[in-house]
Amino acid sequence: MKRLAIFFMLIGMSVATRAQDTLARRASYIGLDVINSLPSFILPDKYYIRNTPIIEPYYLLDLEKTARRLYFGAGFASGDSREYNNFNPSQAFRGTYLRAAYEVRRLRSARRILYAGYGPVISIVGYNGKFHFNGPTFGDYEGRFKETNNIAFGVEGYFGFDFNLANHWLLRLTFRNVMGRRTAADTRVQYFPGFGYTIEGLNNRLLYSGGLSLQIHYKIR
């Protein structure tokens, strides 16, 4: 509880303070997420998705107002989820998503900058998969399902740290929380690109997930 209070206080402070950055220029960065798909290749049997390339390019644009920034992200993910049991066999998915956010940052030191932001997310995903019923008397039944153009809208909130690496390079570590709603929810999905893994037992129309992202950015202006 105490940590949570400090966290909210930090966000409040970062919103309220104007960073004393007198050299503010409208810099912009392009970036790429570097760790998102790694666990699915290294630990395909432990992680909730397997062999899934996730490509997430980013664009950061500083606003004229000091310490304010716009953040745009696109994403593409294609792969399949892990097989849990007979009733949750793996699902193949392919999705594209877009996110944008308004973020506020606060200088903590010359190298480390805290930031927080929020913004909308939209994701369009296609699914297919199998399901299996045991039939001891007459034989097993194996069925297939397919959903195309499943759209979800959501809101993402995040905070994290920028680390200035070298002249033009920026490393961004982001902790994010995203909530969304699917427009059509015929089948429960294990992984929704752009929204991540939603734990079982929750309504299959609502998506809720948290995550971590590590990005490398290059200053283009």
Add this chain to the structure above:
Amino acid sequence: MKHFLLVILILSGICVQSCIDCGPQAELSARVYFEHDSLKLDSVYALNAVSQEAIRQQTDNFTQRHYYSISLPISLISDTTTYVFRFTERIDTLSVYYQRVFRDKGGCGFITDAKAPSTASRYYSTFSKTEIYYDTFVNPGLQSWINADPAAGMSIWIQP
């Protein structure tokens, strides 16, 4: 405070798990009732079955008291299932028609159900009288805490 939240979480988790009626997520079975049964039922044989075990276990353990009802598995692969009933004095055939349903139900994953066929004929039988009632195997929503009866499913009344 922290522990209280944990307890609430666990309790709500148990509730979510136990309140949902998923129905049988396996091969479905129709309940067969024999009306004023005076005939001796020796065995039931299901056509196109890979194993008769589920039926044989029931007919082997028949006692005078409860052999007026048995539970017969219906096929997941086909929309019709045929049984041969062997009594001491006669042999009867019963084909039941139905429509399989496979769908995703929130909190359960995929479920299986059977409903009345779209065609007019619901059965073919050599019994003197046959009646089939189609009821869902899956209760529509949450199961009530007090009246926790499972859904009835298909039931067949036959008069040899």
